[in-house]
Amino acid sequence: MYPADLKYTKDHEWxxxxxxxxxxxxxxxxxxxxxxxxxxxxxxEVSEQLTHGEEFGTVESVKTxxxxxxxxxxxxxxxxSGLNERxxxxxxxxxxxxxxxxxxxxxxxxxxxxDVAAYEALVxxxxx
Numbered sequence: 652m653y654p655a656d657l658k659y660t661k662d663h664e665w666x667x668x669x670x671x672x673x674x675x676x677x678x679x680x681x682x683x684x685x686x687x688x689x690x691x692x693x694x695x696e697v698s699e700q701l702t703h704g705e706e707f708g709t710v711e712s713v714k715t716x717x718x719x720x721x722x723x724x725x726x727x728x729x730x731x732s733g734l735n736e737r738x739x740x741x742x743x744x745x746x747x748x749x750x751x752x753x754x755x756x757x758x759x760x761x762x763x764x765x766d767v768a769a770y771e772a773l774v775x776x777x778x779x
Contacts, residue, residue, distance in 0.1 A: 652680065652771075653665075653679065653680065653681075653771060653774075654767070655766075658760075658765065659764065659765040659769070660720065661763065661765070661773060662720045663678055663682035663685075664677065664682075664719065664722050665679050665745075665746065666722040666723060666754075667746075667750075668760075672755060674722075674754045674756055675753050675754075676721075676722060676750065676752050676753075677745055677746065678741065678751070680746075681774050686715065687712045687714040688713045689711070689712050689741040692710050692738050693709045693710075693711070694731070695708055696727065696730070697727050697729065697730060698726060699726070699727045700725075700726055701726070701727060701752075702721060702724055703724050704761075705721055706719065706721075707720070722764060723754065723756055723760055723761055723764070724757045724758045725756045725757050727752050728753045728754065728755050729753035730752055730753075731749075731751055731752070733748065734749070734751065
């Protein structure tokens with residue numbers, strides 16, 4: 652259910668690390684499902700520096716507003732502007748069209764990133 656080539660956070664963000672030192676970031680299907688229908692996504696500006704574990708935006712759904720937390724340190728290279736017109740892309744395709752920011756990673760990757768097995772175990776424990 653969760654792509655094996657991604658890294659995950661305990662806050663339900665995912666990060667796809669590219670060969671060129673960049674990474675796409677979004678929220679997991681679990682987070683999107685818990686939020687319900689996404690109606691608005693507030694994202695940082697290009698060139699903004701994100702710090703691991705700190706808030707970088709919000710996702711608003713019909714139920715609630717949820718903060719987004721940076722899975723690693725990095726500079727925002729690109730923001731998915733398509734989410735302005737179609738925030739429901741997060742619901743429909745959280746690992747594809749629903750990505751949120753592209754980062755140029757800086758420094759070491761955090762130790763608290765989860766692989767798919769660890770993330771599935773986390774989700775399993777939260778679901779019970």
